[in-house]
Amino acid sequence: MLRYAFMQKALLGGISVALACSLLSFFVVTRRLAFMGMGISHAAFGGVGLGLAAGLDPTWAAGGFCVAVALGIGWLARRGRMHEDTTIGILFTSAMALGALVVSLSHHYNLDLMSYLFGSVLAMGWKDVAAAAILSLLACLFIGGFFKELLFVAFDEETAAASGLPVRFSYYGLLVTMALVVVVSIKLVGIILASALLVIPAATGLQLSRDYRLVLLMAALNGLASMVLGLWLSYAADVPPGATIVMVMFGFFLAALAISPRRPWMLRLLRRGG
Numbered sequence: 539m540l541r542y543a544f545m546q547k548a549l550l551g552g553i554s555v556a557l558a559c560s561l562l563s564f565f566v567v568t569r570r571l572a573f574m575g576m577g578i579s580h581a582a583f584g585g586v587g588l589g590l591a592a593g594l595d596p597t598w599a600a601g602g603f604c605v606a607v608a609l610g611i612g613w614l615a616r617r618g619r620m621h622e623d624t625t626i627g628i629l630f631t632s633a634m635a636l637g638a639l640v641v642s643l644s645h646h647y648n649l650d651l652m653s654y655l656f657g658s659v660l661a662m663g664w665k666d667v668a669a670a671a672i673l674s675l676l677a678c679l680f681i682g683g684f685f686k687e688l689l690f691v692a693f694d695e696e697t698a699a700a701s702g703l704p705v706r707f708s709y710y711g712l713l714v715t716m717a718l719v720v721v722v723s724i725k726l727v728g729i730i731l732a733s734a735l736l737v738i739p740a741a742t743g744l745q746l747s748r749d750y751r752l753v754l755l756m757a758a759l760n761g762l763a764s765m766v767l768g769l770w771l772s773y774a775a776d777v778p779p780g781a782t783i784v785m786v787m788f789g790f791f792l793a794a795l796a797i798s799p800r801r802p803w804m805l806r807l808l809r810r811g812g
């Protein structure tokens with residue numbers, strides 16, 4: 539598999555994306571921002587459409603557009619002008635509609651556009667791998683640099699604000715980081731499936747432990763294992779890599795759900811073992 543350059547690029551880019559998404563998914567799940575992640579990823583279609591129409595790199599256009607949408611959702615939600623899920627529903631559907639309209643008018647509805655929707659290993663170049671690595675590194679640096687603040691805000695935002703922590707900066711920084719990570723995920727798993735990488739790894743870890751250190755570790759392992767195994771299976775079976783990666787990740791989640799210590803039969807087994 540690694541004899542081919544396109545698989546080397548997919549593996550290197552995929553590992554970078556998987557690590558950043560898996561660590562970020564912990565805060566997405568604990569802060570109940572799963573719908574936010576879906577909204578940002580789907581909004582990327584609007585940026586792709588605008589980029590194609592303007593003759594710009596669709597990935598970078600999607601990045602700027604996703605950041606703008608994420609900040610817009612956060613601003614409207616913080617201002618209390620409407621509920622967060624309502625804002626997300628309005629903005630991400632409007633962004634997708636804008637993308638479809640612009641693409642239709644610019645006559646770019648082709649296979650290349652479908653690769654942005656569902657991902658394509660063949661669409662990744664070394665520049666995409668480098669961009670994925672750099673943006674993923676920045677995301678990891680943000681998580682590491684503000685880990686305590688993000689953790690405190692995730693579990694008790696009011697107390698964090700009263701303690702003088704930068705709650706607003708942490709919130710908007712998390713949204714921008716989510717937007718950038720979604721953008722680097724697009725060429726591998728596509729716009730439609732990118733949000734899965736921001737939810738499933740941490741959801742899997744939370745089935746097995748409530749210790750945030752173990753959850754982070756298991757989320758990272760789930761993301762990396764799913765990426766490597768998914769790419770190998772997609773190559774071996776000649777099936778779409780993005781969908782395969784997400785289904786492998788979902789399989790790990792089902793396995794974690796089955797053996798979760800909170801399941802009655804597992805509780806009985808643990809008691810007998812104890």
